[in-house]
Amino acid sequence: MTVLQKRYEELKKQNLPDGERIKFVADLGASEEIEYHYKLICTDRDEGMNLNMSGSFYKHDKEGLEFLFTVLDNEKDENSKVFTAYLMAETLSKLRHRDFYLEFCNRLIPVIALLIEINDNLLRQKVIIALGWIGSSNEIDILTKQMLEDKDSLCRAWAASSLMQMSFHGVDKELLQEKTKSCFASVIAAETDLYTCGIMIESAQILFGKKWISSSAVEDVDAEKMEKARKSAVRFLNK
Template sequence: MNDNIDLNYQKANETDSFKVHNDFLNQLLLDTSHEGMEKHYQLFQDSQNKDLKGILGKGFLKRGEAGLNFLREKLKNENDTTKKSNVIHLLGLSGVKKYLSDITPYLDSNSYDLRYKAIIAIGWLGDTDMISILQNHFLTEKELDLKCFLITAMRQIYFRIPAAKDMILPFLYEKLKSESNEQLIAIIVVVLQDLTKIKYGLKEDPISGEISGNIIGSKDKIIKKLNLL
């Protein structure tokens, strides 16, 4: 059986065919034993084929609660940072909120990748009780990119829970007043635009996330309109 899986895995790695990748995933899913899940996990983590890796990763979620509990244990015991970050990503994609307690501690990790994946997963899974946690980590985070992702994670929670706006807006207004970095100002402004439904002059590309427009002008417009000084 394993010889057959290894041969088909080699074939799947050498093609970009969705059918071949999906057929291989379905072959893996037939084995629901712990050994079968371990094999699936290792092949997912080891694959250098981006498309296959994505299908095998998301496909792991088709294993249901047993598969998620397997991933939860891997999160505790996995030593490789990249593999651990992939597990956080999958638990975030699961949509199961109970895994937040396993993910949230990684906001304090020394690893950029683990903090990044934790932020993204919290944005996908978190409720309003996670807003203050994200805000507190914004105050201590040193990496500019991750500070930006902390802001967009709050927006993700707002998209699911509009009432979160009342917790997010005061924080963003306060940060906007003193912020001088244009990348961070731009993120704050576009998130404010989404939350208030008011356009302040910036546009965010829905595909690339690239922001265009007069960043400082938009900041000044908000400060003047709301008399934030």
Template structure:
């Protein structure tokens, strides 16, 4: 048993050393091979792990941007959090240089996603606060898909000061999914930087208002689901929301509004 454990530990250490020693040329060669083979999933997963553990942060980001520009979903950004503080500082630096709006917003979203995974690190709060200012500057972007990402990002890094910002989006955004994700982001805040009680106190009336008036049935279902998690209730199932079941959503709407109006 001991020999077996030692062997596994030795192999893990060898793999760690191999990854840290990878050069940009090594990575380029592997990427070209992956392109030729149309990115088979097993090899792609190994390559993504290599990127996250290597020292070539700039090249990792270059490949992420290539995916974004070509609208490919190879998930190359999923290991960027392994670069830790150095990777985060690198992304903040890129935000001061990039001119392309889409790439800037996706970079800010990636930063928020990374910070949501590194809540235990000592730099977490200061970087979140720095990112909030950047996210606010993007909030009025006309592209709904990009605006949804900004709204989602607030749920990961926002403070109680951003609750009003999200409730306004929930009330006034002209895109149904932006309104829905605003509700979800308020719920997400309770898992990150804001106590659920604080959110409930500030949003109960607005949740009742938006759930009652929401015309898009799917968005309404998402709002109800977010509210029930925040307020500790069970009004609707995820499957009823996903399948847009009219009767179940309407029944949950009435129950939720009644509860929130009295809460």
């Protein structure tokens, strides 16, 4: 048992106090114990403890990503495959400054794009979010399709949010505006789930530099403000 493994066992006996846990997670990322780190992330997921064990995985840099690609290549379980791909996208989103960033994105994007057809709603939501982090202009059409056609309201919401996220992650904003404007107009006008509609309006307003609704009105699902914002957004997007 390594020093870090012993330390984790000791922390478990103390119910993983926040301060010590945060320091442990940081030290884990700075260590060479990539496989053990991944194992703890999986345990955290399986036990639903929300300890944010993945928060420092990016510190493993290229070696950590190569390890995850190996895991992904050998993974048959659908749930674990999505989980690993999501972890990789999350990790890559923190390594945009590294010279290997684009190469790794280009390797991962086809895997994530294939997973978009997954039947489980929660897993599909993760795939959509991951695509927003690392997708290129080639994936805009995949996300607009999910925003238009997905049967799950949260998948539609995260597709809208992911299109907006792309503008922060290297995809040309003007191209995004051009390719999504009519689609945003259509989905915002037709969306029946108010929370999802709010996320769509908020995503569009950030992408197009407008101010139709506040984040608090979206979180509170304020129907009156939502409908007023919907009209303003659709009017602008249909121009």
